[in-house]
Amino acid sequence: MKKTSLLIALLTSALLLQGCAAVIAGGAATTAKVAGDRRTFGAQWDDQSIELKAANLIADQKQMADASKISVYSNNGRVLLIGQTPTDAYKQEAGRIVSRIQGVRHVYNELQIGRPVNISVRSNDTWITSKVRADMLGTKNFDSGKVKVVTENGVVYLIGLVTRQEGEKAVEIARRVSGVKRVVKAFEFAQN
The missing domain is CATH 1.20.5 (Single alpha-helices involved in coiled-coils or other helix-helix interfaces)
Known part of the structure; x- marks a missing residue:
């Protein structure tokens, strides 16, 4: 016992x-x-709050949410919307919803009109994001912690508060990765 x-x-x-x-x-x-982030802790907290509020407000629009796949990323009050939605009206509504949230300074509405992508495409997107991140980590004199990388349907989105030189380098790294269709910058440029 x-x-x-x-x-x-x-x-x-x-x-x-x-x-x-x-x-x-x-x-x-x-x-x-x-x-590793140029944003203050308070700004990072605000961005998480914006993302959560946006996700909840979009989910409250039941018809739009059920027919769409919408992801929200905020960096220093600059919000990126990516994914798919079946109509331009839903795309515009998602943008309006997010733009009304306190603290949102700009909305990059990159939603595509169409059906949500399948699991195979999402898996490939995950691989592309991982490869871009790995290449950034392996690049000498490049602080990858300042850049958020997300991929949607082969399009790589780069987000962050960076210098122009860091932004250019991030784009160069992402463009070299196999499977990348296009690179979209959603940067805010910091003073050197």
């Missing part, structure tokens, strides 16, 4: 410690992201 109780206590402790390790690792990753 004592051995069983001891074994249960040890296993429970091990499981709890694994949870702590995940929390510590997650905290370290968040700290690294905050440190």
Whole structure:
């Protein structure tokens, strides 16, 4: 009986410690992201809030949300909308919804008119994003933490608060990746 109780206590402790390790690792990753970003912590917080509000407001438009695949990314109040929606009216409505959110300074409405892409296309997009990120990480004297990379239907979108030189380098890196149809810049340029 004592051995069983001891074994249960040890296993429970091990499981709890694994949870702590995940929390510590997650905290370290968040700290690294905050440190590598030109935006203030407050601006990063505001951007997360904008993304959440936008996603919820779009989801509230049940017909549009059910017929569409819309992703929202915010950087320093500049919001990128990507994905597919069946009508131009839905595209415009999504843009209007997001533009009314407090803190939104600009909306890049890159929604495409059409049916949502299939899982094969999404998998390829994930591979392209991973490859662009890996190439950025492997580029000497380039801080990849300042650029967010997302891919939708083979189109790579680059977002961030960067210098012009960093923006040009990011575009150059993304264009070289196999499978990239086009590169779209949604940068805000920082003063050197």
